[in-house]
Amino acid sequence: MNTGHPKTPTDKPAAGSNVAVCASNVTMDFSGFKAVNNASFELEAGKFLTILGPSGSGKTTLLQMIAGFLTPTSGEITINGKSVDAAPPHRRSIGMVFQKLALFPHMTAAQNVAFPLKMRRFNPKTIPNRVAQFLDLVKLGDYGARRVNELSGGQQQRVAIARALVFEPELLLLDEPLAALDVKLREEMQLEFRRIQHELGVTTINVTHDQREALVVSDDIIVMDSGKIQQQARPVEMYRAPDNPFVAGFLGMSSFLRGTACAGGLVVEGQRVAGTASAAIADGAPVCGAIRAEQIRIAASEAQLGDCDTRLSGVVRDAIFEGERQLYVVALNTAGEAEIRVYHHDPLTFGLFEIGAPVVLGWNTSDMKIFADGGAE
Amino acid sequence: MTSRSQRIVFWSLVWFSIIVLSLPTVIVLGASVTAGNIITFPPQGFSLKWYEQIAMARDLRQAFGRSIHVSLICLAVSVPVGTLAGIALTRFRLRFSSLIQVYLLLPFTIPLIGSGIGMMLLFGSWGILGSVWPLGVALAVINLPFIIWSVSSSAAALDGDLELAAASCGAGRIEAFLHVTLPGVMPGVITGGLLMFVLAMSEFLVSLLLTDARTVTLPVQIYNNIRSIITPDLAAVSSVFVVLALLAVWLLDRLVGLEIFLKSK
Numbered sequence: 001m002n003t004g005h006p007k008t009p010t011d012k013p014a015a016g017s018n019v020a021v022c023a024s025n026v027t028m029d030f031s032g033f034k035a036v037n038n039a040s041f042e043l044e045a046g047k048f049l050t051i052l053g054p055s056g057s058g059k060t061t062l063l064q065m066i067a068g069f070l071t072p073t074s075g076e077i078t079i080n081g082k083s084v085d086a087a088p089p090h091r092r093s094i095g096m097v098f099q100k101l102a103l104f105p106h107m108t109a110a111q112n113v114a115f116p117l118k119m120r121r122f123n124p125k126t127i128p129n130r131v132a133q134f135l136d137l138v139k140l141g142d143y144g145a146r147r148v149n150e151l152s153g154g155q156q157q158r159v160a161i162a163r164a165l166v167f168e169p170e171l172l173l174l175d176e177p178l179a180a181l182d183v184k185l186r187e188e189m190q191l192e193f194r195r196i197q198h199e200l201g202v203t204t205i206n207v208t209h210d211q212r213e214a215l216v217v218s219d220d221i222i223v224m225d226s227g228k229i230q231q232q233a234r235p236v237e238m239y240r241a242p243d244n245p246f247v248a249g250f251l252g253m254s255s256f257l258r259g260t261a262c263a264g265g266l267v268v269e270g271q272r273v274a275g276t277a278s279a280a281i282a283d284g285a286p287v288c289g290a291i292r293a294e295q296i297r298i299a300a301s302e303a304q305l306g307d308c309d310t311r312l313s314g315v316v317r318d319a320i321f322e323g324e325r326q327l328y329v330v331a332l333n334t335a336g337e338a339e340i341r342v343y344h345h346d347p348l349t350f351g352l353f354e355i356g357a358p359v360v361l362g363w364n365t366s367d368m369k370i371f372a373d374g375g376a377e
Numbered sequence: 378m379t380s381r382s383q384r385i386v387f388w389s390l391v392w393f394s395i396i397v398l399s400l401p402t403v404i405v406l407g408a409s410v411t412a413g414n415i416i417t418f419p420p421q422g423f424s425l426k427w428y429e430q431i432a433m434a435r436d437l438r439q440a441f442g443r444s445i446h447v448s449l450i451c452l453a454v455s456v457p458v459g460t461l462a463g464i465a466l467t468r469f470r471l472r473f474s475s476l477i478q479v480y481l482l483l484p485f486t487i488p489l490i491g492s493g494i495g496m497m498l499l500f501g502s503w504g505i506l507g508s509v510w511p512l513g514v515a516l517a518v519i520n521l522p523f524i525i526w527s528v529s530s531s532a533a534a535l536d537g538d539l540e541l542a543a544a545s546c547g548a549g550r551i552e553a554f555l556h557v558t559l560p561g562v563m564p565g566v567i568t569g570g571l572l573m574f575v576l577a578m579s580e581f582l583v584s585l586l587l588t589d590a591r592t593v594t595l596p597v598q599i600y601n602n603i604r605s606i607i608t609p610d611l612a613a614v615s616s617v618f619v620v621l622a623l624l625a626v627w628l629l630d631r632l633v634g635l636e637i638f639l640k641s642k
Contacts, residue, residue: 116547
């Protein structure tokens with residue numbers, strides 16, 4: 001048990017081990033309600049991990065346990081090889097950016113950034129230099145003397161980042177700090193996080209419900225739902241090869257077909273649909289097939305579908321203009337009139353199909369993922 | 378746009394209110410500078426002789442000193458208690474929190490004469506009625522809701538994660554309280570403290586019940602003087618009170634800004 005984690009910045013990752021954060025079988029039980037249920041994951045040093053999930057999925061609870069604000073009911077969390085369960089938050093070497101930033105309103109930007117250095121007993125002579133260095137890092141070099149309420153939203157974000165990083169923590173935690181920003185500023189700050197994280201190489205765990213943010217900023221993504229970790233993978237892998245229907249539905253736009261398993265696909269209301277299962281599933285078992293909206297081609301006739309090996313006909317139920325693309329909702333003529341969502345991304349043929357128009361859909365069998373049915377969409 | 382008639386009605390109401398509210402103060406201020414020997418308004422001539430007189434009057438001076446003494450004791454009791462209670466009621470999820478709130482407001486719902494007599498009996502049985510400090514404690518108890526409100530509204534305006542942020546910066550619980558929570562609610566503490574001071578300076582009813590000839594405070598002394606003979610020196614004393622209160626408001630504005638005071642519930 002590590003009871004006296006030193007308040008020094010010189011605590012570097014243990015040599016030989018590359019795992020910075022490790023959670024094993026962590027459970028948080030709020031009198032019967034398991035906010036986090038048996039979660040285990042490992043995070044390599046220097047990587048940017050995003051915990052992604054809908055509200056109530058337990059992602060913030062997991063983060064708070066890592067920060068030390070909550071103590072797990074069972075399980076263990078180690079940071080750089082040392083168990084932190086007995087260490088109170090202020091004895092952990094963790095910087096955190098809060099959802100509403102939680103800057104100290106009675107201090108200037110520079111005083112906010114200097115606060116962790118004072119609390120962690122840095123040599124007072126080095127503090128002003130270090131504060132200036134980190135204000136420069138977040139491009140606020142000239143704003144140190146400003147009070148927090150005299151700064152814009154984006155500038156306050158930057159102060160919060162500097163405050164969390166100035167003592168060179170072993171780990172940086174981000175608790176949805178970008179959720180309240182408007183889209184443009186959010187995308188700018190996402191890239192800022194990315195840049196600063198690369199520059200300092202600090203191991204980072206970010207919590208968000210924004211799938212785009214997760215894909216853009218992360219080295220690694222964990223998707224959580226109802227207290228359980230659904231999948232951990234690199235962004236591309238997570239997107240291309242989801243482990244279950246929940247992940248397939250949460251990342252990107254997917255359509256689902258429910259039926260029973262058969263050799264090389266599934267049967268939906270008498271219609272056989274070819275697909276690929278990642279695990280062996282017995283014939284006749286209930287299964288769920290998922291296909292991404294951008295992996296489907298839509299056309300007026302089969303000749304225009306090219307080399308797609310799965311072809312089904314249907315009728316356009318809805319057509320939604322989304323700017324750079326068009327979203328069609330197509331009801332299949334077979335398979336119990338299942339609804340399939342399709343992104344159409346050809347500016348030359350925009351507006352080609354009206355609601356009610358007969359169309360054919362085509363996709364590659366390898367893109368229709370088949371899962372044992374059990375999870376929610 | 379408002380019409381002309383609306384503006385006339387609006388401004389006449391405003392001026393009527395201002396005049397009605399300030400008239401007593403204006404009359405007292407005027408009467409205090411009279412050159413004559415009885416309280417009249419408008420004053421007869423101009424002189425500061427009544428101010429000179431109250432400055433010389435031993436009983437008034439001593440009573441003023443005791444009032445300051447009482448107010449400081451009131452502050453010493455109510456500021457720590459009110460600050461901690463105000464922070465606890467807003468920042469922590471307490472069991473029976475609403476019950477505690479009602480209990481802390483009780484002094485308001487009991488008529489002052491009731492709580493005054495109660496304290497008189499209690500202090501009498503403890504044998505501490507001859508001293509000045511029990512009155513300070515009594516006034517702190519009676520006016521406690523004011524400082525609790527003022528601190529609570531300051532505390533409620535703070536980010537809920539502020540203490541967690543302090544912890545992640547490496548601050549222990551006591552450091553977090555001293556460096557983050559307390560400075561955060563300081564506007565409320567200053568507002569509440571000044572309010573408590575002014576209220577304790579001018580409180581009359583409970584002071585009357587808890588003081589005797591040796592321990593009279595200024596408001597009680599003024600009352601005693603009225604009962605014998607009404608002279609313009611009373612107007613002068615009252616004017617000093619008004620100036621003290623204005624001073625407190627000015628101080629408040631300089632320290633924390635009036636809008637915080639006006640916003641506090």
